[in-house]
């Protein structure tokens with residue numbers, strides 16, 4: 001397909017993720033942090049991206065629920081631009097983004113939208129298509145979480161989140177309760193607060209080696225959930241600690257914050273306990289998604 005050829009409309013789901021665990025290994029010279037984290041897709045919570053052929057060479061982005069996102073700083077637009085620059089394939093299009101995944105929730109909504117655009121472009125780029133590795137590398141230039149959304153399932157991540165290994169966290173049969181308080185946490189702030197609380201622990205050689213050992217990921221137990229950003233985020237937003245406590249009180253086998261928050265999740269072995277958590281946590285402004293793990 002060349003840039004002027006028509007294509008048919010696509011309506012694509014752009015799912016959320018949670019971090020089943022998130023360990024911050026240290027601060028890098030470039031300001032990013034080395035992580036050890038386990039990404040888990042939440043397919044039942046997703047934005048919708050509709051791509052229709054354009055009438056010229058531009059992209060026109062509409063977001064009916066969030067006009068603020070209709071800008072060139074939107075990651076969907078940046079993905080389209082970056083893919084065009086890398087491959088020469090940049091078809092004109094109308095994009096409609098219907099937002100369901102909360103922003104500032106630690107659920108990767110914007111990163112997922114970018115990956116959805118990259119995936120579509122690569123599938124339609126014909127001879128201009130990138131290899132999987134090239135596409136992952138391009139995704140990493142857009143954001144640390146973007147490459148994960150090009151994977152097709154849970155993945156262990158090292159580096160800043162871009163060194164990915166498919167993983168099987170073994171949650172089949174468990175019920176996930178995802179709580180999304182009406183509260184936004186700024187990700188750069190959360191990492192900076194972690195730096196301050198951890199005495200700006202710079203990465204040394206041994207930490208770098210640990211963070212890069214993707215060939216031998218540590219075994220993952222569903223109960224091994226920890227999020228190193230919780231102490232600083234909970235100190236600023238004590239209501240989030242209360243939600244975590246309620247998840248545990250209602251019988252969650254494990255509960256944690258996702259990413260830099262503000263969303264939290266509980267994993268339940270028993271669906272009735274999961275539903276009691278929903279009843280206990282449903283308050284004004286708190287959205288909850290319940291989903292069965294596969």
Ligand code: C5P
Pocket residue numbers: 031032033034035142143144145159160161187188189191
């Ligand atoms: O890559 P992305 O733009 O999504 O990251 C947002 C911000 O989160 C970064 O600017 C950085 O402050 C912080 N971050 C980090 N270490 C990571 C991922 C994100 O410090 N591994």
